[in-house]
Amino acid sequence: MTLYSKIIGTGSYLPQQRVTNADLTAQLAAKGIDTSDEWIVSRSGISARHYAAPDELSSDLAVAAARQALAMADKQPHEIDLVIVASSTPDYYGSFPSTACIVQRKLGMGNGSAAFDVQAVCSGFIYAVSVADAFIKAGAHKNVLVIGAEVFSRILNFEDRGTCVLFGDGAGAVVMSASDTPGILASKLHADGSYADILSVPGNLANGAIAGSAFLYMDGPAVFKLAVTVLEQVATEVLEAAGMSAGQVDWLVPHQANIRIMKSTARKLGLPMEKMVVTVDQHGNTSAASIPLALDAAVRDGRIQPGHTVLMEGVGGGFTWGAVLARM
Ligand code: ACO
Numbered sequence: 303m304t305l306y307s308k309i310i311g312t313g314s315y316l317p318q319q320r321v322t323n324a325d326l327t328a329q330l331a332a333k334g335i336d337t338s339d340e341w342i343v344s345r346s347g348i349s350a351r352h353y354a355a356p357d358e359l360s361s362d363l364a365v366a367a368a369r370q371a372l373a374m375a376d377k378q379p380h381e382i383d384l385v386i387v388a389s390s391t392p393d394y395y396g397s398f399p400s401t402a403c404i405v406q407r408k409l410g411m412g413n414g415s416a417a418f419d420v421q422a423v424c425s426g427f428i429y430a431v432s433v434a435d436a437f438i439k440a441g442a443h444k445n446v447l448v449i450g451a452e453v454f455s456r457i458l459n460f461e462d463r464g465t466c467v468l469f470g471d472g473a474g475a476v477v478m479s480a481s482d483t484p485g486i487l488a489s490k491l492h493a494d495g496s497y498a499d500i501l502s503v504p505g506n507l508a509n510g511a512i513a514g515s516a517f518l519y520m521d522g523p524a525v526f527k528l529a530v531t532v533l534e535q536v537a538t539e540v541l542e543a544a545g546m547s548a549g550q551v552d553w554l555v556p557h558q559a560n561i562r563i564m565k566s567t568a569r570k571l572g573l574p575m576e577k578m579v580v581t582v583d584q585h586g587n588t589s590a591a592s593i594p595l596a597l598d599a600a601v602r603d604g605r606i607q608p609g610h611t612v613l614m615e616g617v618g619g620g621f622t623w624g625a626v627l628a629r630m
Contacts, residue, residue, distance in 0.1 A: 306485030307438035307446075309628055311377070311477040313370025314598035315363050316585065317354040326467055330460065337463045347561025351470025351586030353455040359393045361404040363473035364451035367594070368409060374601075375477035377445060379409040382477070384443040385417040386434055388426025388450045388590035390619070391457060392419060396507065405449065416443070422493075423501070424557050424618025426450055426590030427474070431614070431626050432489040434478045441480075449475040450590035457503055459517035468560075469518070470586030474594025487611070487627040488543035490536050497621035500524040529563050532623045534570040537615055540625040546611070548572050551627075553606055557616035558582035558592040567615070579605070589618065606630055 323339035330337050342348055354363065364387055372379060387402040394401075402417035422429040427450035434446040451473035458466045478486075500521040505514035533556065541548060548571045556564050558581050568578045581596040588595060593614050600606040608630055615625035 304482070305439055305441060306481045306483060307435045307478050308481035308483070308485040309476045309630060310479050311371040311373070311375025312475070312594065312598040312601045313367045313372070313374060314472065314474040314595045315366035315370070316352040316472045316595070317358055317363065319353045319355065320350055321353055322350045323348070323467070330463060333461070335461065335463050337467060342467045346468055347582050348468060348586045349583045352472055354453045354471040358453065360389050360391050360451040360453050360473070361393050361401050361408055363453070363471065364401065364405045364449045364475065365408045367451065367473040367475040368405065368447055368449055370598070371447070371475040371477050375479070377477055379411045380413045382411060382445050382447045383415045384434065384437060384446040385415060386420055386430040386446065386448050388420045388422065388430040389452055390421065390423045390426065390589055391453045401451065422618060422622040423620060424559065424587070424589045424592065425616040425620070425622040425624050426618070427593045428489070428614060428616040428624040428626055429491055429622070431476070431478070431486070432491055432624065435486040435489060438478060438480050444480045446478045447475060448478055449473060450592070450594050452589045452591045454518070454589055457516065457518045462517070464522055465518055465520050468587050470588050472585055472588040472591045472595050474591050474598050476594055476597070484629050487546070487629055488540045489624065489626040490539045490543060491624040492532065492536060493620050493622045495620065497528060500528070501619040501621070526560070526563060528621060529559065529617045530566045533563070533567045533615055533617055536623050536625040537567065537571055537613060540613070540627045544627050546627070550611055551577065551613045552610040553600060553612045554578045555593055555596050555600065555612055555614045557618070558585060558596055559587045559617070
């Protein structure tokens, strides 16, 4: 009997502090930096984002999202045998212990489950789902908790209006389990390190301090150009791998970076806007958390139903990109 992996529960969490474009415009104006709701909405589609409290870490957001996903999946924490966290803002600057290990501890799993982080920036959730799918299909793990969690507000330079208005904090989670029916239908991952410099946090640790910058740097127009090209390519690839056409997709759940990139991808695939889940307007770009946050929103409001075919795709620093086609 073929073994498949299936998403059996979703969850998400947004920190309490909601920051509208008007809030941010006022905050930046106090520093003499000029921006406007009109500029932010017209260039990105973003109206608001959430910021974590000073004492909230990625693992805290991750745990809140995970609890919801576990409840929907009707699983107890001790039934999970692998935790994967995708994050570019891990709890510890040196990246260890992994945020996945902290999540395991905070969930009180205490069952010796494997736990590790995946680093693929905004493609991180797609990478993590693909890894979980492969582990489940190989028979190595049965119930996997996959989480995207970010506190990007911590790496934003509020002197750089070209980036600080675009990002927000949040977490989304799924429980993936072994199943005798599909499941994840296909997945494709890619990277091209020659584009490493267009989106990065260009700092290194040296002598216990940061040499360089601890803030996010982005060449927006270069990212935009690359994103629209690779997202269409990988979506087509994953559909081909599953032997399906775009017309058979019920929902497109893309990385929520910029509404213009999202609309362009939907248009190139011939999918109407009504089939695309959009949360970027209220969440901003939450990097690895954006796809599971959007997925959970559409599952909970009843748009995504059991049996629906969902195309998820992401693109991010590295440069990395990938897509997952899932039957819910
Ligand atoms: N408010 C007002 N003006 C601004 C702001 C702002 N917040 N930010 C930049 N500007 C100005 C610039 O200074 C520039 O002015 P100038 O022409 O006088 O120099 C002008 O607006 C145009 O700037 P561009 O950067 O060319 O604007 P563009 O239309 O390309 O939009 C944006 C910028 C929104 C960043 C766009 O390039 C983009 O979306 N890129 C992709 C970003 C993305 O998707 N990133 C995430 C993917 S990967 C990941 O998620 C980590």
